[in-house]
Amino acid sequence: MSPGLKYAQPSTLIGRTDVNSVTNWNAPLVWEGTFDPVVMDNIYKRENPRIAVLVLAVGKYTQFLKGFLETGEKYFFVGFRVTYYIFTDNKENVPKIPLTQGRNISIHDVPSANRWQDVVLSKMKWAKLALETWLHREADYLFMMDVDSVFRGHVGAEALSRLVGTLHRGYYRTTKREDFPYERRPESQAYIPPTEGDYYYTAAVWGGLLDDMYRLVKHCDEKSQEDAKIGVEAAWQEESHLNKYFLYNKPTKVLSPEYLWSDYEGSIPADIRVVRIAQLVKNYQEVRPNGGN
Ligand code: UD2
Secondary structure (H helix, E strand, C coil), rough: CCCCCCCCCCCCCCCCCCCCCEEECCCCCCCCCCCCCHHHHHHHHHHCCCEEEEEECCCHHHHHHHHHHHHHHHEEEEEEEEEEEEEECCCHHHHCCCCCCEEEEEEEEECCCHHHHHHHHHHHHHHHHHHCCCCHHCCEEEEECCCCCECCCCHHHHHHCCCEEHHHHHHCCCCCEEECCCCCCCCCCCCCCCCCCCCEEECCCEEEEEEHHHHHHHHHHHHHHHHHHHEEEEECHHHHHHHHHHHHHCCEECCCCCHEEECCCCCCCCCCCCEEEEEEEHHHHHHCCCCCC
Protein backbone atom coordinates (compact mmCIF):
# COMPACT_ATOMS: atom_id res chain seq x y z
CA MET A 1 0.00 0.00 0.00
CA SER A 2 1.31 3.49 -0.82
CA PRO A 3 2.31 5.52 2.20
CA GLY A 4 -0.45 7.83 3.34
CA LEU A 5 -3.31 5.68 2.04
CA LYS A 6 -5.51 4.41 4.83
CA TYR A 7 -8.12 1.79 4.02
CA ALA A 8 -10.98 1.22 6.41
CA GLN A 9 -11.16 -2.37 7.54
CA PRO A 10 -14.52 -3.71 6.41
CA SER A 11 -16.51 -4.83 9.43
CA THR A 12 -18.38 -7.48 7.47
CA LEU A 13 -17.52 -9.64 4.50
CA ILE A 14 -18.36 -8.03 1.20
CA GLY A 15 -20.76 -9.99 -0.97
CA ARG A 16 -24.39 -10.53 -1.93
CA THR A 17 -26.19 -13.78 -2.63
CA ASP A 18 -29.63 -12.28 -3.35
CA VAL A 19 -28.59 -10.44 -6.55
CA ASN A 20 -26.28 -10.99 -9.52
CA SER A 21 -23.10 -9.01 -9.00
CA VAL A 22 -21.54 -9.86 -12.35
CA THR A 23 -22.94 -9.81 -15.89
CA ASN A 24 -22.62 -12.75 -18.28
CA TRP A 25 -19.75 -10.92 -20.01
CA ASN A 26 -17.98 -10.70 -16.67
CA ALA A 27 -18.49 -7.00 -15.95
CA PRO A 28 -19.17 -5.95 -12.35
CA LEU A 29 -22.81 -5.28 -11.52
CA VAL A 30 -22.64 -2.82 -8.65
CA TRP A 31 -24.90 -3.21 -5.61
CA GLU A 32 -24.58 -2.05 -2.03
CA GLY A 33 -22.64 -4.75 -0.23
CA THR A 34 -20.49 -5.69 -3.25
CA PHE A 35 -17.78 -3.07 -2.72
CA ASP A 36 -16.13 -1.02 -0.02
CA PRO A 37 -16.59 2.68 -0.85
CA VAL A 38 -13.51 3.75 1.11
CA VAL A 39 -11.26 1.25 -0.64
CA MET A 40 -12.70 2.10 -4.09
CA ASP A 41 -12.40 5.87 -3.63
CA ASN A 42 -8.84 5.57 -2.32
CA ILE A 43 -7.76 3.51 -5.33
CA TYR A 44 -9.08 6.09 -7.80
CA LYS A 45 -7.99 9.14 -5.79
CA ARG A 46 -4.39 8.20 -6.57
CA GLU A 47 -5.16 9.04 -10.20
CA ASN A 48 -7.16 12.13 -9.17
CA PRO A 49 -9.56 11.85 -12.15
CA ARG A 50 -11.62 14.79 -13.35
CA ILE A 51 -15.31 13.87 -13.37
CA ALA A 52 -17.72 15.70 -15.68
CA VAL A 53 -21.46 15.40 -15.25
CA LEU A 54 -23.59 16.83 -18.05
CA VAL A 55 -27.27 17.68 -17.66
CA LEU A 56 -29.74 19.45 -19.88
CA ALA A 57 -32.00 21.96 -18.18
CA VAL A 58 -34.19 23.34 -20.94
CA GLY A 59 -37.41 25.29 -20.40
CA LYS A 60 -38.99 24.65 -17.02
CA TYR A 61 -36.49 21.95 -16.09
CA THR A 62 -34.19 24.61 -14.59
CA GLN A 63 -36.35 24.30 -11.45
CA PHE A 64 -34.63 20.96 -10.75
CA LEU A 65 -31.08 22.35 -10.77
CA LYS A 66 -31.07 23.47 -7.13
CA GLY A 67 -31.88 20.05 -5.71
CA PHE A 68 -29.61 18.29 -8.19
CA LEU A 69 -26.58 20.48 -7.40
CA GLU A 70 -27.11 20.73 -3.64
CA THR A 71 -27.43 16.99 -3.21
CA GLY A 72 -24.61 16.37 -5.69
CA GLU A 73 -22.35 18.33 -3.38
CA LYS A 74 -23.28 16.00 -0.51
CA TYR A 75 -23.01 12.65 -2.29
CA PHE A 76 -21.53 12.75 -5.81
CA PHE A 77 -17.81 11.94 -5.97
CA VAL A 78 -17.08 13.75 -2.72
CA GLY A 79 -13.35 14.52 -2.52
CA PHE A 80 -12.89 14.29 -6.32
CA ARG A 81 -12.55 16.99 -8.96
CA VAL A 82 -16.06 17.45 -10.34
CA THR A 83 -17.54 19.83 -12.90
CA TYR A 84 -21.27 20.12 -13.47
CA TYR A 85 -21.89 21.02 -17.12
CA ILE A 86 -25.31 22.61 -17.45
CA PHE A 87 -26.76 22.97 -20.95
CA THR A 88 -29.63 25.40 -20.74
CA ASP A 89 -31.70 27.95 -22.67
CA ASN A 90 -32.13 29.98 -19.49
CA LYS A 91 -28.83 30.95 -17.83
CA GLU A 92 -30.52 33.44 -15.49
CA ASN A 93 -32.38 30.60 -13.80
CA VAL A 94 -29.27 28.60 -12.92
CA PRO A 95 -29.08 28.87 -9.11
CA LYS A 96 -25.88 29.90 -7.36
CA ILE A 97 -24.95 26.94 -5.18
CA PRO A 98 -21.89 27.04 -2.93
CA LEU A 99 -19.41 24.39 -4.11
CA THR A 100 -16.62 22.73 -2.19
CA GLN A 101 -12.98 22.92 -3.28
CA GLY A 102 -12.14 21.33 -6.62
CA ARG A 103 -15.71 21.51 -7.88
CA ASN A 104 -17.11 23.82 -10.57
CA ILE A 105 -20.16 24.67 -12.60
CA SER A 106 -19.88 25.37 -16.33
CA ILE A 107 -22.94 26.75 -18.13
CA HIS A 108 -23.58 26.37 -21.87
CA ASP A 109 -26.27 27.85 -24.09
CA VAL A 110 -28.64 25.65 -26.05
CA PRO A 111 -31.78 26.74 -27.93
CA SER A 112 -35.26 26.36 -26.48
CA ALA A 113 -37.41 23.54 -27.79
CA ASN A 114 -41.04 23.05 -28.70
CA ARG A 115 -40.99 19.30 -28.11
CA TRP A 116 -39.54 17.49 -25.08
CA GLN A 117 -38.64 14.65 -27.43
CA ASP A 118 -36.21 16.97 -29.23
CA VAL A 119 -34.56 17.88 -25.91
CA VAL A 120 -33.93 14.28 -24.84
CA LEU A 121 -32.67 13.31 -28.31
CA SER A 122 -30.32 16.32 -28.27
CA LYS A 123 -28.41 14.91 -25.28
CA MET A 124 -26.33 12.91 -27.78
CA LYS A 125 -25.71 15.91 -30.03
CA TRP A 126 -24.57 18.25 -27.23
CA ALA A 127 -22.37 15.63 -25.61
CA LYS A 128 -20.79 14.89 -29.03
CA LEU A 129 -20.10 18.57 -29.64
CA ALA A 130 -18.58 19.02 -26.17
CA LEU A 131 -16.40 15.93 -26.63
CA GLU A 132 -15.25 17.05 -30.09
CA THR A 133 -14.34 20.55 -29.04
CA TRP A 134 -13.36 21.24 -25.44
CA LEU A 135 -14.32 18.57 -22.92
CA HIS A 136 -11.14 16.51 -23.45
CA ARG A 137 -9.14 19.41 -22.01
CA GLU A 138 -11.23 19.47 -18.84
CA ALA A 139 -12.29 15.93 -17.89
CA ASP A 140 -11.36 12.24 -17.83
CA TYR A 141 -14.77 10.67 -17.20
CA LEU A 142 -18.18 11.88 -18.33
CA PHE A 143 -21.54 11.04 -16.78
CA MET A 144 -24.78 11.93 -18.52
CA MET A 145 -27.70 12.46 -16.16
CA ASP A 146 -31.30 13.66 -16.06
CA VAL A 147 -31.67 16.88 -14.10
CA ASP A 148 -34.92 15.87 -12.40
CA SER A 149 -32.89 13.71 -10.04
CA VAL A 150 -31.49 14.06 -6.53
CA PHE A 151 -28.65 12.25 -4.82
CA ARG A 152 -29.58 10.46 -1.59
CA GLY A 153 -26.58 8.23 -1.02
CA HIS A 154 -22.92 7.75 -1.85
CA VAL A 155 -21.96 7.73 -5.53
CA GLY A 156 -18.21 7.43 -6.01
CA ALA A 157 -15.38 5.57 -7.68
CA GLU A 158 -17.28 2.28 -7.67
CA ALA A 159 -19.24 3.82 -10.58
CA LEU A 160 -16.14 4.47 -12.72
CA SER A 161 -15.22 2.34 -15.71
CA ARG A 162 -14.66 2.62 -19.47
CA LEU A 163 -18.36 2.39 -20.27
CA VAL A 164 -21.07 2.34 -17.62
CA GLY A 165 -24.80 1.65 -17.90
CA THR A 166 -27.50 1.62 -15.22
CA LEU A 167 -30.32 -0.91 -14.99
CA HIS A 168 -33.74 0.68 -15.39
CA ARG A 169 -35.69 0.23 -12.16
CA GLY A 170 -38.77 -0.92 -14.04
CA TYR A 171 -37.13 -3.87 -15.77
CA TYR A 172 -34.31 -5.17 -13.60
CA ARG A 173 -36.39 -8.18 -12.60
CA THR A 174 -37.68 -8.84 -16.12
CA THR A 175 -36.79 -12.37 -17.13
CA LYS A 176 -38.02 -12.48 -20.74
CA ARG A 177 -36.08 -10.26 -23.14
CA GLU A 178 -39.16 -9.76 -25.32
CA ASP A 179 -40.67 -7.82 -22.38
CA PHE A 180 -37.99 -5.11 -22.50
CA PRO A 181 -39.39 -1.88 -24.03
CA TYR A 182 -36.76 -1.78 -26.78
CA GLU A 183 -37.59 -0.23 -30.14
CA ARG A 184 -39.41 -3.01 -32.00
CA ARG A 185 -39.96 -1.47 -35.43
CA PRO A 186 -37.34 -2.77 -37.89
CA GLU A 187 -37.37 0.53 -39.80
CA SER A 188 -35.78 2.31 -36.81
CA GLN A 189 -32.01 2.20 -36.34
CA ALA A 190 -32.70 1.44 -32.66
CA TYR A 191 -34.49 -1.82 -33.54
CA ILE A 192 -33.70 -4.84 -31.39
CA PRO A 193 -35.30 -8.17 -32.32
CA PRO A 194 -37.27 -10.04 -29.62
CA THR A 195 -34.62 -12.76 -29.46
CA GLU A 196 -31.87 -10.36 -28.35
CA GLY A 197 -31.07 -8.24 -25.30
CA ASP A 198 -29.26 -8.40 -21.97
CA TYR A 199 -30.84 -5.68 -19.84
CA TYR A 200 -32.94 -2.57 -20.20
CA TYR A 201 -30.82 0.44 -19.29
CA THR A 202 -32.04 3.88 -18.24
CA ALA A 203 -30.84 6.92 -20.15
CA ALA A 204 -30.90 8.94 -16.93
CA VAL A 205 -27.47 7.79 -15.61
CA TRP A 206 -24.66 6.50 -17.84
CA GLY A 207 -21.05 7.35 -18.37
CA GLY A 208 -17.47 6.35 -19.01
CA LEU A 209 -14.09 7.46 -20.26
CA LEU A 210 -14.22 10.24 -22.82
CA ASP A 211 -13.09 8.20 -25.86
CA ASP A 212 -15.65 5.47 -25.19
CA MET A 213 -18.35 8.05 -24.55
CA TYR A 214 -17.48 9.84 -27.78
CA ARG A 215 -17.93 6.68 -29.83
CA LEU A 216 -21.29 6.09 -28.12
CA VAL A 217 -22.78 9.57 -28.50
CA LYS A 218 -21.55 9.95 -32.09
CA HIS A 219 -23.12 6.62 -33.03
CA CYS A 220 -26.44 7.31 -31.29
CA ASP A 221 -26.65 10.84 -32.70
CA GLU A 222 -26.07 9.54 -36.23
CA LYS A 223 -28.62 6.75 -35.80
CA SER A 224 -31.33 9.10 -34.53
CA GLN A 225 -30.63 11.41 -37.49
CA GLU A 226 -31.00 8.47 -39.88
CA ASP A 227 -34.35 7.72 -38.24
CA ALA A 228 -35.43 11.36 -38.57
CA LYS A 229 -34.67 11.32 -42.31
CA ILE A 230 -37.37 8.70 -42.82
CA GLY A 231 -39.74 10.28 -40.30
CA VAL A 232 -39.14 7.77 -37.49
CA GLU A 233 -38.53 8.57 -33.82
CA ALA A 234 -37.47 5.70 -31.58
CA ALA A 235 -40.00 4.57 -28.96
CA TRP A 236 -37.98 5.96 -26.03
CA GLN A 237 -35.93 8.44 -28.02
CA GLU A 238 -32.22 8.47 -27.01
CA GLU A 239 -32.84 5.69 -24.46
CA SER A 240 -33.76 3.30 -27.30
CA HIS A 241 -30.55 4.13 -29.20
CA LEU A 242 -28.51 3.82 -26.00
CA ASN A 243 -29.96 0.36 -25.35
CA LYS A 244 -29.10 -0.78 -28.87
CA TYR A 245 -25.55 0.54 -28.50
CA PHE A 246 -25.06 -1.24 -25.16
CA LEU A 247 -26.33 -4.50 -26.64
CA TYR A 248 -23.52 -4.59 -29.22
CA ASN A 249 -20.91 -2.63 -27.22
CA LYS A 250 -21.22 -4.10 -23.75
CA PRO A 251 -20.73 -1.79 -20.78
CA THR A 252 -17.60 -2.59 -18.80
CA LYS A 253 -19.57 -1.93 -15.62
CA VAL A 254 -23.29 -2.02 -14.87
CA LEU A 255 -24.88 -0.09 -12.00
CA SER A 256 -27.87 -1.52 -10.15
CA PRO A 257 -31.12 0.49 -9.91
CA GLU A 258 -29.76 1.96 -6.64
CA TYR A 259 -28.19 4.45 -9.05
CA LEU A 260 -31.54 5.52 -10.38
CA TRP A 261 -34.48 4.62 -8.26
CA SER A 262 -37.66 6.66 -8.52
CA ASP A 263 -40.06 8.42 -6.20
CA TYR A 264 -42.80 7.15 -8.52
CA GLU A 265 -42.38 3.72 -6.90
CA GLY A 266 -44.59 3.31 -3.83
CA SER A 267 -42.26 1.06 -1.89
CA ILE A 268 -38.62 0.06 -2.12
CA PRO A 269 -37.97 -3.68 -2.56
CA ALA A 270 -35.58 -5.45 -0.20
CA ASP A 271 -32.82 -5.86 -2.80
CA ILE A 272 -32.55 -2.06 -3.13
CA ARG A 273 -30.69 -1.49 0.14
CA VAL A 274 -29.68 2.09 -0.68
CA VAL A 275 -31.25 4.65 -2.98
CA ARG A 276 -28.26 6.61 -4.24
CA ILE A 277 -30.02 8.67 -6.92
CA ALA A 278 -33.77 9.20 -7.20
CA GLN A 279 -35.85 10.48 -10.07
CA LEU A 280 -38.30 13.04 -8.65
CA VAL A 281 -42.03 12.95 -9.23
CA LYS A 282 -42.94 15.70 -11.68
CA ASN A 283 -46.04 16.97 -13.39
CA TYR A 284 -45.20 16.11 -17.01
CA GLN A 285 -48.08 18.27 -18.28
CA GLU A 286 -46.68 21.26 -16.42
CA VAL A 287 -42.92 20.97 -17.03
CA ARG A 288 -42.73 19.86 -20.65
CA PRO A 289 -43.16 22.35 -23.51
CA ASN A 290 -45.64 20.10 -25.29
CA GLY A 291 -47.06 18.48 -22.13
CA GLY A 292 -48.07 14.91 -21.45
CA ASN A 293 -46.39 11.63 -22.13
C1 UD2 B 1 -37.15 8.93 -19.42
C2 UD2 B 1 -35.67 8.72 -19.14
C3 UD2 B 1 -34.90 9.85 -19.81
C4 UD2 B 1 -35.17 9.87 -21.30
C5 UD2 B 1 -36.66 9.93 -21.58
C6 UD2 B 1 -36.90 9.68 -23.07
C7 UD2 B 1 -35.61 7.62 -16.96
C8 UD2 B 1 -35.62 7.79 -15.51
N1 UD2 B 1 -35.52 8.76 -17.69
O1 UD2 B 1 -37.44 10.09 -18.66
O2 UD2 B 1 -33.51 9.69 -19.58
O3 UD2 B 1 -34.59 8.73 -21.88
O4 UD2 B 1 -37.40 8.95 -20.83
O5 UD2 B 1 -38.26 9.41 -23.33
O6 UD2 B 1 -35.66 6.52 -17.47
N2 UD2 B 1 -35.24 17.85 -20.42
C9 UD2 B 1 -35.22 19.24 -20.35
N3 UD2 B 1 -36.28 19.93 -20.85
C10 UD2 B 1 -37.37 19.32 -21.40
C11 UD2 B 1 -37.41 17.92 -21.45
C12 UD2 B 1 -36.33 17.20 -20.94
O7 UD2 B 1 -34.26 19.83 -19.88
O8 UD2 B 1 -38.32 20.02 -21.82
C13 UD2 B 1 -34.06 17.10 -19.94
C14 UD2 B 1 -33.93 17.07 -18.43
O9 UD2 B 1 -32.57 16.95 -18.08
C15 UD2 B 1 -34.69 15.81 -18.08
C16 UD2 B 1 -34.27 14.88 -19.22
O10 UD2 B 1 -34.16 15.73 -20.36
O11 UD2 B 1 -34.31 15.34 -16.80
C17 UD2 B 1 -35.22 13.72 -19.50
O12 UD2 B 1 -36.51 14.20 -19.76
P1 UD2 B 1 -37.77 13.76 -18.88
O13 UD2 B 1 -37.34 13.77 -17.45
O14 UD2 B 1 -38.93 14.58 -19.27
O15 UD2 B 1 -37.97 12.30 -19.39
P2 UD2 B 1 -38.66 11.03 -18.64
O16 UD2 B 1 -39.03 11.35 -17.25
O17 UD2 B 1 -39.72 10.49 -19.53
